[in-house]
Amino acid sequence: MTMSDPEQEEASKGLPDAEPEGAIVDGDESHERWLDEQAGPLVRPYVMTRGRTEPVRGTFDLITMVVATGLPAAPELGMDPEHQAVVRLCEEPMSVAEIAGQLNLPTVTVRVLLGDLLSKGLITVEDPQTEDELADDDDLYLAVIDGLKAL
Amino acid sequence: MDSRRFDRRGRRLPKATKIVVAGGFGVGKTTLVGTVSETKPLRTEELLTDKSVGVDDVEGVEAKSTTTVAMDFGRITLKDEFVLYLFGTPGQERFWFMWDEITLGALGAVVLADTRRLADCFPAVDYFERRGTPFIVAVNCFEGSRRFELDEVEMALNLGEHVPIVLCDARDKESCKNVLVTLVQHARKTRREKRPVEV
Numbered sequence: 001m002t003m004s005d006p007e008q009e010e011a012s013k014g015l016p017d018a019e020p021e022g023a024i025v026d027g028d029e030s031h032e033r034w035l036d037e038q039a040g041p042l043v044r045p046y047v048m049t050r051g052r053t054e055p056v057r058g059t060f061d062l063i064t065m066v067v068a069t070g071l072p073a074a075p076e077l078g079m080d081p082e083h084q085a086v087v088r089l090c091e092e093p094m095s096v097a098e099i100a101g102q103l104n105l106p107t108v109t110v111r112v113l114l115g116d117l118l119s120k121g122l123i124t125v126e127d128p129q130t131e132d133e134l135a136d137d138d139d140l141y142l143a144v145i146d147g148l149k150a151l
Numbered sequence: 152m153d154s155r156r157f158d159r160r161g162r163r164l165p166k167a168t169k170i171v172v173a174g175g176f177g178v179g180k181t182t183l184v185g186t187v188s189e190t191k192p193l194r195t196e197e198l199l200t201d202k203s204v205g206v207d208d209v210e211g212v213e214a215k216s217t218t219t220v221a222m223d224f225g226r227i228t229l230k231d232e233f234v235l236y237l238f239g240t241p242g243q244e245r246f247w248f249m250w251d252e253i254t255l256g257a258l259g260a261v262v263l264a265d266t267r268r269l270a271d272c273f274p275a276v277d278y279f280e281r282r283g284t285p286f287i288v289a290v291n292c293f294e295g296s297r298r299f300e301l302d303e304v305e306m307a308l309n310l311g312e313h314v315p316i317v318l319c320d321a322r323d324k325e326s327c328k329n330v331l332v333t334l335v336q337h338a339r340k341t342r343r344e345k346r347p348v349e350v
């Protein structure tokens with residue numbers, strides 16, 4: 001497989017099967033082909049992130065909490081509708097998993113969108129504790145036990 | 152000092168933590184998550200990428216280009232600034248990368264078991280034992296499993312002495328609460344035992 005166009009290589013990196021049987025893999029033509037014919041609904045998330053599979057900033061655990069900072073999203077920030085949907089959703093604090101579930105997107109896509117928003121100052125995030133931090137946080141265990149009992 | 156972030160209205164971002172709910176297909180994972188969650192369980196469909204599927208795993212994964220793996224989860228707001236998430240493991244156990252992601256940083260895990268198909272929960276028990284994740288076994292009472300069955304389950308699973316086994320009804324909120332409280336108490340105890348005494 002020869003892929004010389006770095007942009008296209010980037011675009012196909014995360015696809016489960018970016019090289020369909022019998023497809024021409026060189027040049028723009030094949031790019032369009034798999035967009036049209038391959039993977040059906042799965043293509044959309046990759047188009048949405050312009051083929052990117054890694055966020056420009058942040059790591060975003062499934063339970064990293066996200067909230068909109070409330071900064072206005074100026075047009076020059078280049079916001080896609082999906083970015084705007086995430087910002088609207090995060091009026092209230094919400095986890096990465098919930099954003100994915102609510103928007104019906106895979107978390108890989110949501111992470112890329114969140115990375116864009118973080119780099120533009122449009123969201124604030126709070127990462128969860130690591131396992132080591134957890135083990136040291138006895139108050140957390142007690143708070144969870146109390147909270148569960150009170151449900 | 153508390154380093155938690157504040158949102159623009161000066162509220163703290165909630166602290167999030169999670170519990171894993173594992174077990175074989177149809178054992179009641181989604182039911183349990185739904186019973187204690189404040190909203191209907193949410194679901195995400197994750198894409199399988201080369202990175203996430205080990206070479207051995209690719210075999211048997213049909214229709215590669217459209218393979219996704221579903222994950223169910225629910226949310227419990229314990230206090231204003233405190234959220235607990237429950238994650239059900241994906242049905243197909245070959246997707247271990249998803250188990251890794253769900254389990255990393257979890258307080259602990261509930262392994263649901265059905266006495267009619269006990270072997271279905273073996274992979275989950277093995278996984279959490281190997282990983283050192285605190286877990287308990289909850290026997291879901293599909294056909295009125297009785298107390299004496301717990302001893303049989305314990306023998307069959309060959310669990311460490313102190314791994315709690317409880318009966319539950321995944322459709323009953325009090326029962327699910329009891330399962331989760333038992334897990335977190337157990338996790339608290341094992342974590343404390345594992346930590347070296349501070350000087």
Ligand SMILES: Nc1nc2c(ncn2[C@@H]2O[C@H](COP(=O)(O)OP(=O)(O)O)[C@@H](O)[C@H]2O)c(=O)[nH]1
Nearest residue numbers: 176177178179180181182291292293320321322
């Ligand atoms: N009798 C009984 N049925 C249950 C119980 N928990 C779940 N079920 C039923 O078992 C089926 C499978 O449950 P589900 O939660 O989807 O299993 P999952 O595959 O582990 O997520 C559903 O039809 C449930 O209504 C239980 O405690 N008792």
Ligand SMILES: [Mg+2]
Nearest residue numbers: 180181223239
């Ligand atoms: Mg389920």
